[in-house]
Amino acid sequence: MFNEMGTEQNVRSPYAVVSDWVKQTGIDLLQQRSAEAEALFRKIGITFAVYGEDADPERLIPFDMIPRVFSVDEWRIIDRGVKQRARALNAFLYDIYHRGEIIRAGIVPEHLVYQNSAYLPSMVGINPPGKVYSHIVGIDIVRTGEDGFSVLEDNCRTPSGVSYMLENREIMMRMFPGLFHRQEVEPVDSYPGDLKDTLSEVAPQKCENDPCIVLLTPGPLNSAYYEHSFLADLMGIELVEPGDLFVDDGLVWMRTTLGPQRVDVIYRRIDDDYLDPLSFRPDSMLGVPGIFDVYRSGGVTICSAPGAGIADDKAVYCFVPEMIQFYLGERPILNNVQTWRCALEDDLAYVLGHLDELVVKEVHGSGGYGMLIGPKSTKAEQQEYAKRIIADPEDFIAQPTLDLSTAPTVAPDGLGARHVDFRPFCLVGKNVRLAPGGLTRVALKEGSLVVNSSQGGGVKDTWVLAEK
Amino acid sequence: MMLSRAAENIFWLARNIERAEANARLLEMGRRMTMLPGSSGRDEWRSVLRASGTMGLVSRDEPVTEEVAVNTLLLDNQNHSSIRSSLVLARNNAKAVRTAMTQQMWETLNTGWRDFDGMTPAKASENLEHIIESVMVRSATFRGAAEGSMLRNDRYDFLRVGWFLERIDNTLRLLDVKYYILLPDSDVVGGGRDYHQWTSLLSAVSAMRAFYHAYESDYAPWRIADFLILNDDFPRSIRYCLRQVATHLNALGKRYGQKMPCQDTADGVLSRLSNLETGEIFQSGLHEFLTEMMSLNARVSREIAVDYNFTG
Known part of the structure; x- marks a missing residue:
């Protein structure tokens, strides 16, 4: 098992300062200060609600105070690899909503795209500004060894968690100012400005002046509402709900104290299904009727574009390395995790024969739900799951149970090693930008591999060491 | 310019906070009054509930005990203006904006x-x-945070308008419940006891010291009425609050380059108050005056909602 900090005797160099600091501070004091950190989080109001749970709707995501550290060289790999991937994913989206060259070339199977429920035929032929479909790409990266970074999945719709990147740093700087004197860390606070620049760069054709940008949220009951308001605030743009917007005369407007104001760019944090009841879900009362027609005619830009979700489908994921080669003519810098698609006969046979050692996921699932973690499951659970796979093999993929790296973490009974993953947020407009940091998620239960905040995961500050 | 929904929530945020504070003061007044001799015959907690506008929530026949009053004003979730409800509503307003x-x-x-x-x-x-x-303290801290950190833009105007409209409402209701002790005739009724009633009234608007400074401790009832209604300097008097409302409504109009009906109404009420003397109020009837002011205050509030596209 790869420990990010190294061993007791042999601390890895990026962690030298952090390791000293942990030793000097002592676990007792760290535990005590954890409580202070939680109070601080609650006061600021950073909470995370989980859908379908009756529990406290204002639950906190636990924050672990020991930062996760990347060296300059490690970050260089991630930076280049993530940007490369984000460009390829957008090229793929443009392609499949136009000529579909990658399908004609026989690289990606036709039915995987055109039969996919995430594919929106109504997007065919539309030219989004800058040919960008996914403006904020969250790439989930895991590590299995010194050089073993790989991508577990892509998030091309509305990836959340970036507020934790910013707030975790804020809390660390408030609580341990001295630590940042001992170790220079790349700041992450350029993110909101970069996001705003990115959104400005994709202003629609019909926009005449400085674009009016808004963030569209489903409202205070949404689990990521805090993040929505936080980002809108940092960008200095309006946080709107569907009811604040309406379509008139081929344009989108918001209701203000000064009457209707025109809206040019919408950073939406609601799903495709709830964007426009006229175009997507007639049974839905939510959304802004007619907004899709305005989008189609170049009157407004919707970020991410409707239909962008096809690119982060777990079956499409298998082909991202090929996309990178096909569209960019480059070799992938970050590799995929080996993946078996149960839709293929040979793969299916292999998966069914090795359920006890694989992780099996639903192709359309997310949030860590509905998956089977082979080594942690009982024979009965495996048999149950096998029935589901056989009933609809196309719906499942499998990956080896990865030996995720661990990072030092404050646990109730002392310092523990817990599994972590990492999600950087890549911005794609006219330029491709990546803030030096991201969201490190940590599985707080000893031995657990599930880092999702909905299932007992926590977060850490992520440090990219400054170049000397 | 701002989202109408945001303006609406800020306006109500201020009102809800101010209401919580007013109810806290009413509870304080109730405590003081029930500590006075002879208070049991006066059913003081009943007048406290009437002053908060929540009398309808308790049975008419039963005596209103401290327990009932504390529950209604402080804790009752069914009472949308209880302190607990007001703070929850305020937080919801805040979350929405x-x-x-x-x-x-x-x-x-x-x-x-x-x-x-x-x-x-x-x-x-x-x-x-x-x-x-x-x-x-919570209300004061919020006010301080707003004053110390907010840009002086339209958000600030809506916040201040909400604040002062709510204050006007609270002061009006308080006066209306206790107006009989302010009537000139009551001068002769009860000497010392009424003296304490008057001071309780002042304490309910946190104004004992302020009154002392402004009027040099002469607790004549008409002076108390003058202080609470027409004083130019006391931040909870009707005239002072109304001036603030008018100022911020006019600031909004100027900001947006338009003249709204709510501005005319507020200006109209203010100019009427500016030329008014306490004697005239008593002559034409204190209760009648208070009732009329309440309805004008409600009208300003309604017009703001229409003028600025509030939905609720």
Whole structure:
């Protein structure tokens, strides 16, 4: 098992300062200060609600105070690899909503795209500004060894968690100012400005002046509402709900104290299904009727574009390395995790024969739900799951149970090693930008591999060491 | 320019906070009054509930005990103006418009908003002093955070308008419940006892010292009425609050380059008050005057909602 900090005797160099600091501070004091950190989080109001749970709707995501550290060289790999991937994913989206060259070339199977429920035929032929479909790409990266970074999945719709990147740093700087004197860390606070620049760069054709940008949220009951308001605030743009917007005369407007104001760019944090009841879900009362027609005619830009979700489908994921080669003519810098698609006969046979050692996921699932973690499951659970796979093999993929790296973490009974993953947020407009940091998620239960905040995961500050 | 929904929530945020504070002060007044001799015959807690506009929530025939009053004003979830409800509503308003608030404002609202969870009336009565104080401190902290950190833009105008409209409402209701002790005739009724009633009235608007400074301690009832209605300097007098409302409504009009009906109404009421003397109010009837002011105040509030596209 790869420990990010190294061993007791042999601390890895990026962690030298952090390791000293942990030793000097002592676990007792760290535990005590954890409580202070939680109070601080609650006061600021950073909470995370989980859908379908009756529990406290204002639950906190636990924050672990020991930062996760990347060296300059490690970050260089991630930076280049993530940007490369984000460009390829957008090229793929443009392609499949136009000529579909990658399908004609026989690289990606036709039915995987055109039969996919995430594919929106109504997007065919539309030219989004800058040919960008996914403006904020969250790439989930895991590590299995010194050089073993790989991508577990892509998030091309509305990836959340970036507020934790910013707030975790804020809390660390408030609580341990001295630590940042001992170790220079790349700041992450350029993110909101970069996001705003990115959104400005994709202003629609019909926009005449400085674009009016808004963030569209489903409202205070949404689990990521805090993040929505936080980002809108940092960008200095309006946080709107569907009811604040309406379509008139081929344009989108918001209701203000000064009457209707025109809206040019919408950073939406609601799903495709709830964007426009006229175009997507007639049974839905939510959304802004007619907004899709305005989008189609170049009157407004919707970020991410409707239909962008096809690119982060777990079956499409298998082909991202090929996309990178096909569209960019480059070799992938970050590799995929080996993946078996149960839709293929040979793969299916292999998966069914090795359920006890694989992780099996639903192709359309997310949030860590509905998956089977082979080594942690009982024979009965495996048999149950096998029935589901056989009933609809196309719906499942499998990956080896990865030996995720661990990072030092404050646990109730002392310092523990817990599994972590990492999600950087890549911005794609006219330029491709990546803030030096991201969201490190940590599985707080000893031995657990599930880092999702909905299932007992926590977060850490992520440090990219400054170049000397 | 701002989202109408945001303006609406800011306006009500201020009103809800101010209402919580007013109710805390009413509880304080109730405590003081029931400590006076002969208070049992006067059913003081009933007048406290009437002053808060929540009398309808308790039975007419039963005596209103401290327990009932504390429950209604402090804890009752069914009472939308109880302190607990007001603070929950205020926090919901704030959540809906987090981007329109500064971090400091939000933090004051988000601290201790669950203080009343699981609290019983008996337990609350025991700690009433402390609870009243903490509600007042919370309101003052919020006000301070807003004053100290907000841009002086339209958000600030809507916040201030909400604040002062609510204050006017509260002062009007308080006066209306106790107007009989301010009538000139009551001068002769009860000497010392009424003296304490008057001071209780002043304490309900946190104005004992202020009154002393302004009128050099002469507690003549007409002076108290003058102080609470027409004083130019006291920040809870009707005239002062109305001037603030008019100022901020006009600032909004100027900002947006338009003249709205709510501005005319507020200006109209203000100019009427400006030329008014306490004697005239008593002559034409204090109660009638208060009733008329309440309805004008409600009208300003309604017109603001229409003029600025509020939905609720």
